Amino acid sequence: MINQYWLMTIGGSLALMMFISVRPIQAAELDSDNDGLSDEAEVNVYHTDPFKADTDDDGYKDGDEVTHGFSPRHSGGLPLAQVDSDKDYLPDAWELALGTDLMNPDTDGDKYLDGTEVRAGYDPLNTESKKLAKDIKIDLKTQRLAYYLDGKKLEEFPISSGVKRLPTPTGEFSVLHKIPAVHYKGPGFDYPNTKWNLHFATNGYRYYIHGAYWHNDFGKPKSHGCVNVSYQNMERLYNWAQVGTPIKISA
Ligand SMILES: [Ca+2]
Ligand SMILES: [Ca+2]
Ligand SMILES: [Ca+2]
Ligand SMILES: [Ca+2]
Numbered sequence: 001m002i003n004q005y006w007l008m009t010i011g012g013s014l015a016l017m018m019f020i021s022v023r024p025i026q027a028a029e030l031d032s033d034n035d036g037l038s039d040e041a042e043v044n045v046y047h048t049d050p051f052k053a054d055t056d057d058d059g060y061k062d063g064d065e066v067t068h069g070f071s072p073r074h075s076g077g078l079p080l081a082q083v084d085s086d087k088d089y090l091p092d093a094w095e096l097a098l099g100t101d102l103m104n105p106d107t108d109g110d111k112y113l114d115g116t117e118v119r120a121g122y123d124p125l126n127t128e129s130k131k132l133a134k135d136i137k138i139d140l141k142t143q144r145l146a147y148y149l150d151g152k153k154l155e156e157f158p159i160s161s162g163v164k165r166l167p168t169p170t171g172e173f174s175v176l177h178k179i180p181a182v183h184y185k186g187p188g189f190d191y192p193n194t195k196w197n198l199h200f201a202t203n204g205y206r207y208y209i210h211g212a213y214w215h216n217d218f219g220k221p222k223s224h225g226c227v228n229v230s231y232q233n234m235e236r237l238y239n240w241a242q243v244g245t246p247i248k249i250s251a
Helices: 002-025 039-046 062-067 092-098 114-120 231-240
Strands: 134-139 144-149 152-158 171-174 177-186 189-203 205-212 227-230 246-250
Touching: 039 062, 092 114, 092 144, 092 152, 114 231, 144 231, 152 231, 171 189, 177 205, 189 231, 205 231, 227 231
Parallel strands: 134 246, 205 227
Antiparallel strands: 134 144, 144 152, 171 246, 177 189, 189 205
């Protein structure tokens, strides 16, 4: 009986020791430099230094930068949406949203760059020619636009839709034409060489989502019916959108 008791106790202790010694090695939970990102995520996802809380020496911790949408790898408060660490035409913010590797220009190894695949609507994580759905959603109440690949949000930002007297149409549309530059002109306005225009409806007027360089009041209605987007955000949306990409505008 005594022997059995000791055997059970020793067995239990061994099991407990193994449990204790195995658990802390789970790297996903370890945050060695206490910057809010696990060692595993720093090494495999963000490509930051797991033993240095402020990888780019700009005074902000890696985790805080990521939480607020800034790159922990580039100093100077660069938004993740404006950084392309591996030069594959896919912004770091989109790589993180899609689960591609922001330091590998061809994550799935099929000889097509991540950004090239996404722009053409293909899955950058699948070597087969698999198409992914693109969606643009505009909420006139909140004056915000968001766009998605395969249901994963790539970006969201404020817009300016039509004023009360010249409202933006609501409903389901799609990109009909992509036009690099348009000269918008009418009573009381004249905006030559307006960049990045996505034509989505014609109803007496032609309605576009387009860049706007003549104001910075994004977040409130301002236009003659089009959807105004800042130049900073519109270039990426324009290059990503394809003829046929669905646009849903809700009131
Ligand atoms: Ca860390
Ligand atoms: Ca930093
Ligand atoms: Ca990449
Ligand atoms: Ca690829």
